[in-house]
Amino acid sequence: MADAPVDMSVTLADVELPNPLMTASGCAANGKELHRFFDVSSLGAFVTKSVMAAPRSGRGTPRMAETPSGMLNSIGLQGPGIHAFVENDLAWLKSVGARVLVSIAGGSSGEFADVAAVLRQSPAFDCVVGVEVNISCPNVANRGLVFAIDPLASAKVVALVREQLPRDIPVFAKLSPDVTDIASIASACVKAGASGLTMINTLLGMVIDTDRMRPQLGGLTGGLSGPGIRPVAVRAIWQVRAAMAEGRFRTVPIIGVGGVRTGRDALELVAAGASAIQVGTATFNDPTAPVRVLRELENLLADKGFDTFTQAVGAAHRRQEVYR
Known part of the structure; x- marks a missing residue:
């Protein structure tokens, strides 16, 4: 490792963070559980579990299943609702000095806006460094489809949320990989006012229990996460970054x-074009994974001669141009 430390700071949509590492929504509850293992304020940002307007009990059990190089989850956006969240969870995160990227969800575009409005009025809102709009959840107003597979539906949600928040609070649209052209969805979100994008959400998957000869999850399908989906994330990030470079948006x-x-x-992921990184499923077997990954990433960058983290963002695109 080089003697001089790498500057790991990053600016995301005019918000300065000390480093690019975050938790991934849904994999670390709302902070208290992970805080037993390391100080969550040491992360660039803590990403909350997606919160909706009203409390939800989620899907029936069993909710999780292992797969080769990953896992399926079918939690169903269980949560306390936005009012309890801001009173308890967000207030606690503020008390420990965390920078918070709040993930919000809704069954309709109007619900997303309502959740954002309540969040904005929270006394703890000053610890919020951005809002992640989980448009990858089911759109109950459209026969159970997902907002993120439709450019128009995605754009509507982003625009309504953007209206409810101060202009200096970034809005990140979280995209689904279960589409044929993710760049078109990204374009619609950015043109509707998204300050940035989170890529990718889980892939839709299913496991059959061959002993009982029936689906293993109570909700039948679930979100596939873990190492097995990383090549999909790399591909999606590469494609969207390339579309930006081409001037499509x-x-x-x-x-x-x-x-x-x-x-x-x-x-x-950084070389493909990511300006920050979220660590999710890895925390289930290593709760310190986010801070460990940060340390490992810094060492790698130093070994490769980078002075700053931002120099590595999109590096693979620049190398590709050289070899064409």
């Missing part, structure tokens, strides 16, 4: 997520 920061277990995994 304005360049915004991408938060990369999907199967990151090590600093080398994180570097792959």
Whole structure:
């Protein structure tokens, strides 16, 4: 490792963070559980579990299933609702000095806006460094489809949320990989006012219990996460970053997520175009994974001669141009 430390700071949509590492929504509850293992304020940002307007009990059990190189989850956005969240969870995160990227969800575009409005009025809102709009959840107003597979539906949600928040609070649209052209969805979100993108959410999957000869999850299907999906995340980030470079829509920061277990995994997403990294499933067997990945990533960057983290963002695109 080089003697001089790497500057790991990053600016996402005019918000300065001390480093690019975050938790991934849904994999670390709302902070208290993970805080037993390391100080959550040491992360660039803590990403909350997606919160909706009203309390939800979620899907029936069983809710999780292991797969080769990953896992399926079918939690169903269980949560306390936005009012309890801001009173308890957000207030606690503020008390420990965390920078918070609040993930919000809704069954309709109007619900997303309502959740954002309540969040904005919270006394703890000053610890919020951005809002992640989980448009990858089911759109109950459209026969159970997902907002993120439709450019118009995605744009509507982003626009309504953007209206409810101060202009200096970034809005990140979280995209689904279960589409044929993710760049078109990204474009619609950015043109509707998204300050950045989070890529990718889980892939839709299913497991059959061959002993009982029936689906293993109570909800039948679930979200596939873990190392097995990382190549999909790399591909999606690459495609969207390339579309920005081609001028299809304005360049915004991408938060990369999907199967990151090590600093080398994180570097792959960064080289593809991610300006920040979320660590999710890895925390289930290593609660310190986010801070470990940060340390490993910094060491890798130093070994490769980078002075700053931002120099590595999109590096693979620049190398590709050289060899054409």
